[in-house]
Structure formats: C-alpha cells, structure tokens
Amino acid sequence: MTIADLKQSSPDSKLPRVNWAKIEEAENFAKTVKLYRQGKIDKDNFRRFRLQHGAYGTRMTDDYAMVRIKIPAGEIYPAQLEKISQLSETFSIGSAHVSTRQNIQLHWVVLEDVSEIMRGLTEVGLTSREACGNTVRNVMCSPLAGVCDNEKFDSTPYAIATAKFLLRNPLNQNLPRKFKFNFTCCEKHGMARIADVGLIPETRELEGKTQRGFKIFLGGGLGNKSFVGHQLEDFTSDEDLLYTSIAVLRIFDRMGNRKNMARNRMRYLVDEMGWDKFQNLVLKERAIVRATQSVIVKLEVDDTPNEIKRPISVSGTDGKQTPDGYSRWYKTTTFKQKQDGFRSVFVTLEAGDITSNQLRSLAQICRDFSAEGFARNGFNQEIVLRWVAEDDLPRLYSRLLEGGLANSGSLTMASPIGCSGTTSCNLALTNSHRLAKEIQRKFLELKYDEDEELRDASIKISGCPNSCGQHEIATIGFYGGGGRLGKDMYPNYVMSLGGRSDGDAMLGANCMRVPVKRVMPVIFKIIEIFKKNKKSVDTLSSWINRIVKGNEDSEIKSVNDLKKILSPLVVPPTKAEDEDFYQDYGTDTSYHTITGKGECAA
Amino acid sequence: MHITIDADSLRSEIRDKSVRVIDVRKEEEYKKSHIPSSVNLPLANLLSDDSPEKVLKLIQSLGIDDETHVIVYDDTFGALASRVAWTLQYLGHEDVSLLDMTYGQWTSLGLESDQKIPSYESKTHSINLHPEIMATADYLEKEKEKENVILLDNRERLNFLEQHIPGAINIPYRTLGAPDRILKPKTEIKRLLENRGIKSNGEIITYCGSVGTLSGLAYYALKSVNLPNVKLYVRSFKEWKDLKKPIQKQEHATYWDLSAE
Ligand code: SF4
Numbered sequence A: 001m002t003i004a005d006l007k008q009s010s011p012d013s014k015l016p017r018v019n020w021a022k023i024e025e026a027e028n029f030a031k032t033v034k035l036y037r038q039g040k041i042d043k044d045n046f047r048r049f050r051l052q053h054g055a056y057g058t059r060m061t062d063d064y065a066m067v068r069i070k071i072p073a074g075e076i077y078p079a080q081l082e083k084i085s086q087l088s089e090t091f092s093i094g095s096a097h098v099s100t101r102q103n104i105q106l107h108w109v110v111l112e113d114v115s116e117i118m119r120g121l122t123e124v125g126l127t128s129r130e131a132c133g134n135t136v137r138n139v140m141c142s143p144l145a146g147v148c149d150n151e152k153f154d155s156t157p158y159a160i161a162t163a164k165f166l167l168r169n170p171l172n173q174n175l176p177r178k179f180k181f182n183f184t185c186c187e188k189h190g191m192a193r194i195a196d197v198g199l200i201p202e203t204r205e206l207e208g209k210t211q212r213g214f215k216i217f218l219g220g221g222l223g224n225k226s227f228v229g230h231q232l233e234d235f236t237s238d239e240d241l242l243y244t245s246i247a248v249l250r251i252f253d254r255m256g257n258r259k260n261m262a263r264n265r266m267r268y269l270v271d272e273m274g275w276d277k278f279q280n281l282v283l284k285e286r287a288i289v290r291a292t293q294s295v296i297v298k299l300e301v302d303d304t305p306n307e308i309k310r311p312i313s314v315s316g317t318d319g320k321q322t323p324d325g326y327s328r329w330y331k332t333t334t335f336k337q338k339q340d341g342f343r344s345v346f347v348t349l350e351a352g353d354i355t356s357n358q359l360r361s362l363a364q365i366c367r368d369f370s371a372e373g374f375a376r377n378g379f380n381q382e383i384v385l386r387w388v389a390e391d392d393l394p395r396l397y398s399r400l401l402e403g404g405l406a407n408s409g410s411l412t413m414a415s416p417i418g419c420s421g422t423t424s425c426n427l428a429l430t431n432s433h434r435l436a437k438e439i440q441r442k443f444l445e446l447k448y449d450e451d452e453e454l455r456d457a458s459i460k461i462s463g464c465p466n467s468c469g470q471h472e473i474a475t476i477g478f479y480g481g482g483g484r485l486g487k488d489m490y491p492n493y494v495m496s497l498g499g500r501s502d503g504d505a506m507l508g509a510n511c512m513r514v515p516v517k518r519v520m521p522v523i524f525k526i527i528e529i530f531k532k533n534k535k536s537v538d539t540l541s542s543w544i545n546r547i548v549k550g551n552e553d554s555e556i557k558s559v560n561d562l563k564k565i566l567s568p569l570v571v572p573p574t575k576a577e578d579e580d581f582y583q584d585y586g587t588d589t590s591y592h593t594i595t596g597k598g599e600c601a602a
Numbered sequence B: 001m002h003i004t005i006d007a008d009s010l011r012s013e014i015r016d017k018s019v020r021v022i023d024v025r026k027e028e029e030y031k032k033s034h035i036p037s038s039v040n041l042p043l044a045n046l047l048s049d050d051s052p053e054k055v056l057k058l059i060q061s062l063g064i065d066d067e068t069h070v071i072v073y074d075d076t077f078g079a080l081a082s083r084v085a086w087t088l089q090y091l092g093h094e095d096v097s098l099l100d101m102t103y104g105q106w107t108s109l110g111l112e113s114d115q116k117i118p119s120y121e122s123k124t125h126s127i128n129l130h131p132e133i134m135a136t137a138d139y140l141e142k143e144k145e146k147e148n149v150i151l152l153d154n155r156e157r158l159n160f161l162e163q164h165i166p167g168a169i170n171i172p173y174r175t176l177g178a179p180d181r182i183l184k185p186k187t188e189i190k191r192l193l194e195n196r197g198i199k200s201n202g203e204i205i206t207y208c209g210s211v212g213t214l215s216g217l218a219y220y221a222l223k224s225v226n227l228p229n230v231k232l233y234v235r236s237f238k239e240w241k242d243l244k245k246p247i248q249k250q251e252h253a254t255y256w257d258l259s260a261e
Helices: A023-037 A043-052 A078-091 A111-122 A156-166 A238-255 A266-273 A275-293 A326-333 A356-369 A390-402 A432-445 A516-533 A540-549 A559-570 B007-015 B027-032 B043-048 B052-061 B079-091 B103-108 B137-143 B157-162 B186-195 B214-224 B236-242
Strands: A055-058 A061-069 A095-098 A104-110 A181-183 A197-206 A209-218 A334-336 A342-347 A353-355 A375-377 A383-389 A459-462 A476-485 A488-497 A509-515 B019-023 B069-073 B096-099 B149-153 B203-207 B230-233
Touching: A023 A043, A023 A111, A023 B186, A043 A055, A055 A104, A061 A111, A078 A095, A078 A104, A078 A111, A078 A356, A095 A356, A104 A111, A104 B157, A111 B186, A156 A181, A156 A238, A197 A238, A209 A238, A209 A275, A238 A266, A238 A275, A266 A275, A326 A334, A326 A342, A326 A390, A342 A390, A353 A356, A356 A383, A356 A390, A383 A390, A432 A459, A432 A476, A432 A516, A476 A509, A476 A516, A488 A516, A488 A540, A509 A516, A509 A559, A516 A540, A516 A559, A540 A559, B007 B019, B007 B069, B043 B052, B043 B079, B052 B079, B069 B079, B079 B096, B079 B214, B137 B203, B186 B214, B203 B214, B203 B236, B214 B230
Parallel strands: A181 A197, A459 A476, B019 B069, B069 B096, B149 B203, B203 B230
Antiparallel strands: A055 A061, A061 A104, A095 A104, A095 A353, A197 A209, A334 A342, A342 A383, A375 A383, A476 A488, A488 A509
16 A cells, blocks of 8 residues: 555645555454464463554453554654544544653553554554564654754654664564664754664764764663663764664664563663673674665655645634633743744643544644644654644634643643553553643642743653653652551652753652652642742752752752651551542542553563 | 435435435424424433333324334434334334434535424334343343353443443444444444454344443444344343442553543
8 A cells, every 4th residue: 555545534634754554464463363362372472462563451451452553753644633533432432642752542442453443544554563562662753853943954754764664674573672762853852862772963064065963872761770871972974874773773682681571671781781882882783784784775764845835724813812821821832943933832631641532623723724734742742733823823722722622831840741550551550640630730720830930840750660651851750659557558659859851861869759649749849949949040940950969059958858848748647537648549449559460661 | 124224315215205204313403404304203202201102102193104114313323313213123113224324414415404394194003022122131131141142332431441231342332333424334343243253143232321322323233234133231231220230340440540531
C-alpha cells in the first residue's frame, strides 16, 4: 500500500508523509492470539511477540492489553486523530492517552480485538510495531523542531528518516532491552541527555560551507537507576548519523546485559565499562560500519520543507468578543515561533487523557487553523498545534473551549505528568495518574499557572520506582510506594527535588517520603517557603536548584533544612483519626500493594 | 427477512406504499420532521407497558397487520429502533427490518423529510409469541453455566469492568456499529466474532444496562451474520442488580481515572 491508497476522511486533509503500516501484521497478530489461547504458543513466546507488535499487558489480567500507537517524531495528521478517536470509542474506553514519548495509547482493549485496531491503523498509515519490547521504540523529536528560535536546523526529517530505517529492521528486533532515540531542537527543549541516543542539531563551518550535524549523547536514561548521557564527540556530521546509530546498536546488541533484567539498559553497559572505553568502542565500530556499509545504506532524509498554507476559511476575526480566560490561556499555552506572526499552541490535557470526541474536534481544528496541516505530540502528554497565525488565536481559543480543550497551563508547572499507575500498569504501587490530575485541578483553581515564578518548574509522578512518569527530571518529582503505621498501609511517595533535562541536566535529589494525601500540602508549603526566601530574580526552579547544589544562603541551605520544615506535615495519623489518609485516589478501600509481572521496566 | 434495509430501497418502498415506517424518537422530534409516511412510536411509550396485549394494540393502531413490511429507525445509532423491532418479532411479527442508518445521517445525505403526520386505518394482528428470542434472569442464570452458551455484555468497557454478570464477555455496542451505518459490514462482524472465538453453533444471550436497547442492537448484529440462536435478556443488568444476583468486578485497578470524560 502506498500513501496514495490511504483513505482520506476529508478532502482538505494533508496526507502523512510516511506510511508506517503493514496489514499482514494485523492478520498475523489475530492468528497468533488464537494459537496462544489454544495453548499452542507458550506464555513467554507470546509475550515477546505481543510486545514486538506494540501490545502491552494490563494490570492483573490476561484478558486485556494496551495498544501503544507509535507517532514517529510526533507528527500526527487530522485523519489519524480521527481514526484513533474512532478506535478508542470502538475497542477501548472512549478516551485515548498521549504518552511522554509521543505515542498514543489505547487502554483496556480486549486482547482478541487488538488486531482490529492494527487493521484500523493501517487505513491511516500508522503502526504499533516495535512500540514495546526489546526494540528501538518510537523515535522522538522535539515538538518545536522547525519553529524554535534556538535551533540550528529542523531535525524532524532526520528523526523520521531514522525511524524509517529502523522500523522492522532485523538490527533491532531482539536487543538486550528497549532502546530510545530522542531528537531535539536545542539545548533547552527536549531531552537529549536522558535517552540511549540523544541528538541536538549542530552546524560547523568547513571549507567555507556550513555542514549539518549533531551533538550526540549516549547512555542516558531514567529508571530504577538513572544516568545523564555522555557526549560522543564535539560534532557528528549528518552523514555519520546513521553509521553512529548502527554502531551503537550493534555494540549494545553484542555486549548488553541479557541476563540481569535490572541492568540491561545500555546505560548500565556504559556505566560498567566506563565512558572512555565505551566511547572508543563506538568510534571504532563506526569506522567499520562506514567502511563496509557506506555505499549500501544511507538515511533517506526527505527535507523538502512542509507546505505552509494558512487555512483561509478562518483568517481574521468573526466579530465576536473574545471569550473570558483568553489572555490567561494565551500566556500559559502558546509559544512564539521563530517565524513572525505564528505561534504553537500546546493543548492542555489532564495527564495526557483525551476523549474520542475531543480527538475528533481537534482533528478539525487542526485542519482549520494549522498552516502546516498536521499536529505534533509533545513531550509532556499534550498535543501541539503549530503554525497558528496570531490573528486566528482568539477564534482557535473559542473552538477549543467548545471541545473542552481550552484549559490553561500546559506550558507551566500546573500540568503535572503522571504515568498510568494503578489505572492499568502491572507494576504500579499507587495511582500516580489520578494524583497528577488532582494536582492540576488544584493548581488551576488557585491560578498557579499564571505565576511567572512557578512557570519553569515541573511536577512529575511515577507510580513505582520505575520512571515512566519521569520523576527524576522534575523540579518536584514523586514515585509511589507503600508506607505503614502499625499494620495499616497507606500510599507513600518518595519526593525528589531539583531534577532537570535541559543543558544542565541532572537528576533530582531524594528529599523525603510524602503520604499521598499530604502531597499537595507539601507542594504548597514548598511554594510558601520559596516565596518567603527567594531573591528578586528567582524562580522556584532556580531556587530549588541552589538548595540542591548547596549554594543557597537564606535560612534554607540544604535539602535537609527543607525536610525539617516539611516533616510535621507528613506524620501519619491513626486510621481511626483519618481513614481517608489510608486510601489512594480513585478507590474507597484501604490501601494495600499488589503487583503483577512487569513488562516495560525492570 | 433482511435485518437492515438501505436508504435507496426504503425510498422506493415508500413510493410503492408497501411499507410501514416507524420512527421511534420522541414525539417532539418526530413532529419537527421525519421520514415521509412514517408513524411515531416513541420507545418510552412502548416500554411503559410492553405486555404482548398492549404492544398488540399499539401496532394495530399504526395500521400493521401480520403481512406488513415494517421498517424501524431512530437517531441513536440504531439501538432504540432495534429494541422496537425485537419487540415486534417477539410478538410474532416476521417482516421487520432496521433502516441501516440513523435519521441524522438520512437528513445529512439530503434525503427527503416531512412534517405531515399520516394516519392509517387500524388493522388486526395476531399474537404468536417467540420465547426462543428472549431470556429471563432465571433462564440466564442457569443457562450461562453451560459450555456452549455465551453471555454478551454490550455496555461500554468501563461500565463492564466496574461490574457485570459473572462469566459475561464484553462487546460494547460501538464495536458493532460503523461510523456511517448502524451495523458494521458482515465481513467485519464475522471476523470480530471469530477473533473472539464466538462460534455460530452455540447459544448467545445479549444484555446491556437497563432496557435491552444496546443489546438489542447487538442482537441484530449477530442475526445479520446468521447466528441461529440469539436471545435478548431484555430486562438486562438493571433487573439483575435489583434481584441482588451475583456481580463480578475487574479488581485491583483504577481504570476510571484514565477517562477524560
Ligand atoms: S513508573 Fe511504574 S507504575 Fe508508572 S507506568 Fe512505569 S512501571 Fe508502571
């Protein structure tokens, strides 16, 4: 099937530039599920197969799966949004989830229906292949690539070409563990230092010509143990991008730890071997790849620029008054592009969840307002509409308002990340997903999204010590666990402070344990202490940064000082005094921990 | 008998005056506009007393006799229409079909509508009940334990996870519908059932939340691919709960919090 064969739901829809789908895989999946149910394939083999095809297990059951739809480089087209809307309504829970790695996930799908979803996806050129399992996962690209003021060039075509080269490539079908590529636009946006391979566009002058290339970071990543990536060399030319990628994958494939589940990500290999040795190995391997393969394999980088055509149907104003809340929304969800007169709009979701109706209206809004004709998934569980003309923003806001999509705060601390937690994940100890929503609602109620001093701080929550919620790179991060008073258990988070993923990437410092029902009081207390002690130019993030590094000179000099002030807030009451304290969000029964077998993380 | 009829065939049958078209929407909606020549039988009127005698009176007053070809439509993805069609079939009326689209889709295609309220002479209809297409709570409770009996819950996924009749499997009504038709094409329904391991030789009982509408649609979806033995548990989960019969829940997960509703 070629792109021209793809069904088009609306004549004014832009067609995706790559068809990632393969219909045979849907058929094969259906067949394999049958064999598995008949006992002709054993559990382990089936699990490997299922993950390879992007279907992930679901909490405490073998009957349901989560389908993770890859959105390479985050580029998602209106017809694709509509198809996912229909599939979520038909086979899932009527909502879909936008993940932190630009995937879209459909939860609680009957295992036997997964193949039908795959079939539907092929109609719009999407796939879930290699979205889970020990493969190269969705290749990410900054949602601002192409519109960011600080970027050297648009890295999107390189991200797409890399994804194209690797999808279904035997090179990455059976790695020791999952493997992640993150392309970014600049140092500030994106997460180059916390991926197996992170890439930032860079240029250099060579014999009077400007040459494109990347700063490549290797061996970073979040997890039970997290690492910040090492830069391979000053400059890696774009020609060497593919050879470097192949070299790194081959080394990992050959030498990665296949025995110890807990230490099989590439970062452990780098850690064990030492960076110098690993770096050497990569450079040597790359020389071999270059020498033997350079005539055969090349990245197909399609960098014909996107057609930018402002949809005429909506230009200008319609004479109606701009609805209330517009300026707050404008300030906290839109980003000024380097192209004059255009902005990118980060549509605020709650922990990445969006209803099928909202997906459908977003598709039409995208057609009506985005001059590039498609949307991008962001890094923070949101969907980004780019290339919206400044003049069209009030009308766009009204349209989002109609669809219940006009919440403010997506670009601020008021949009916490929450992994799926107990809503679906086998390993979860707490309902991190709901906690993120609760915090968001409270923050918006208090208008904290409008507080400039809080804006560049972040809250991220994982439901267990694994890091799907990326808590280590949050200004205030949490991961879930259980606490105990006598024989009574309660949900208890570990709070870390000062994490960040930009050029000064560092992982948060553990501060203390905070029971779930005290998480919000503790956050508010931190903000209160900050307001009291900050310097005039401070933001919450810069202030916490100083504390974590021991450079602060006010009464709070260290994480320990902060802990002392916060400690009284986290003392557990007895069950008789406060029963609610012993219940997690989303349940009305007393807390106990229960987990199944993990598939995503060690 | 055809389970569904397409717009084109219905239009020519209306021209030939060879059908009775029933609009099951609310009276005020019907009054605003409806498919020409159609009569109004709001589902609520029918459900207020769906004893055979009462239903008989109702349809006789709409000019329906044993031979009339009846077509039913609604504006709620075919679920309400299905419930009415099923009631007629249960009573013994053989020749009843569903319009394959909703009234909304009909009008969005630019097809004709009307405000005229027709009146037809009363007819006589016989009663010949078909208990083999109905399930009661007691019947279901015994029957579902059998090997080749499948109990199908047609409510939405989250409602199903929250509580359902023990042993039921879940095919939400939306799974059986298409964006532009009340039912998916037969090949797709067949494939779906086959994937789910639902064999054509067994007995299938469908149910939904309260009055058998969503499960009525499922009933016809299954009939459309010629499954011989399908029954509707017409009082559905509401009665089941009122009777305090056992209920099953998907435990240890907070799935509701994934919904953005
Ligand atoms: S962080 Fe833990 S709870 Fe959250 S999705 Fe990952 S494994 Fe599950």
